[in-house]
Amino acid sequence: MLIAQLVKMDKFEKKLVSAVREKREREGLSLRALSGIVGISFSTLARVERGEGSPDNNSKIRLLEWLGPDADEHELGFDRVAFVHFRAGKNASSGTVQTLLRAAVCLRQHYGVSDTSEPSNVPTDAEVIPMSKEELEQTADDFRRDLGLKKNDPLEPFYLVVDSVTVERLRDSSCIDRETRNTLAGPSRNEWSAMSVPLNAAQDSWVVFLNDHHTIERQRVTLLEEYWHILSGHKLTKIAKIAGSFGRTYDSAEEHDAYFLASATLLPRDAVRRMVSDGKSAAEIASFFGTSPELVEYRIKRLGLWRDHIGKKVSLAKP
Template identity: 50%
Template sequence: MDKQTMILSELLKQKRESQGYSLRQLSSVVGVSFSTLARIERGDGEPDNNTKIRILEWLGDDARRAGLKFDSVALVHFRARKQIDSETVQGLLRVADYLKGKYGSNSVHAVNEQSGHEQDLDAAISLSKDEMEEMAELFRQELGLSENERLDAFRLQIEGVKVLSLEEVTDIDSQLKSQLLNFGRQSWSAMSVPLEENTDRWAIVWNSSQSTRRQSVSLLEEIWHILLGHKLTRITKVADVYGRTFAEAEEHDAYYVAAATLLPAGVIKKLVEQRGDVSEIAAKYGTTPELVEYRIKRLGLWRQYKGMKIILKPEK
């Protein structure tokens, strides 16, 4: 254990004891498992970066005074390519700051202080395929859409959720907007910003410089994260910025339900049965051929779609 980790370990124990927390109570506050906190306090091994940042956030000024490096964590979620550049990330964070200032009350870069009551931060709930298909079907029914009707994701209105294209975000620097819609246009699709922590008030900004066919699933994915009650609990690094994201299982589920909402299961099954044209279905439902093929695979129909026959060889 290096010197900085030793200091971290000492500060963690001191603050925990001074505030009267047991290790199990502190675990629910900072979102780090009881066993990991116990190992750190014993000086047993190095905490991973995700754990270290969570503890540093909780230690706050105590960590700063002790000279420990402190990285604030941006409370936003990006739908972006892995190779997104630093300038684009910083630009999106400026937009997020503006949105929180206009529609919320907390700074995007504020330290994510947790209250003392128990919070189950890491309990990602993974849904079954049947559950997700049913959710998508009920969502379409609630909107009054039949199986054969196209869903225009950009017309959706969700209570407590402000949905804007970047072009509709007024009063931000025109140079910044131009940079995000031109130079950085290919590296991001959408961004969701919690306007108030621990509430369901969000803003979603989508990249209006990209094809709406590609953007529709990105927008719906962000909406489904909110509708499924997902929380930004996982820390990751995007370019040179630490941010919170959703658990991997939640990323999968939100994308799956978004795709199923745009492309109903019955439509995909009929497409495969009738040997239909993927491009025609994509055009009719305002999506991409790639998303149609994703649905075919996820419904377990790829072999039938490709006409791959199977037989048993005669016994010798």
């Protein structure tokens, strides 16, 4: 049975590679051009086309999306699809993705309203322009101001109330069955941090499913990341089952923006600048704002303060 399954997977992958090559050549695209379109590295695409490797599940999803109607003509497609925001390692295992998909279905049924249709990423004509670093910083500053926080005030994300967003912690979940909970708290524990599930097609009601088996410092930034995904209107992640395995899409730019905004909201730039200037260590700054020292170091680097932080002096030698 296992051999038959492997043969089936081999056939699927061969059909997928053949369909991609056929469309790429028909449209006159180089491998490098296709790499930019689908978000898969040039080296990976070249290796796959040469038959020297198989695309991972996440790459298969991207290639199937790019094929569009061509996928149907080659009898290729998804066995199952769901749309969420998904905070996990880029290479989270198929089993973890499958378990989270099962949790997403349960959460939608438990919290869902009358509209039970599956949300999706609806294409729009408007071009999405990435935010600059200054725009991200200003967005975080405005958010803190709207909350009535002063420049030095720590923010406790667990006290945040976001309209039509419910937070469900893994430990306290009354929805998730025991098998799913044990998997997500055990073997998959370090592969995921959170998942935001839209409860209707309009995406105006959400539940954030939080892994509370992580440190409280990690949970704080994770929860804020999920809020920022929702508040920024980021594209939903597609979780899909393909030929017996599960994968997902991954938008590195939007993941970066959400993480940047979360860190800037927790660690306001003016306060960090002043504390670095006063000689405070990363651990001291982290303790004050309730974050990890690693997040503080990320902020210091993003603010261009690393040289000041480590005390490296510079000078010009006399001729």
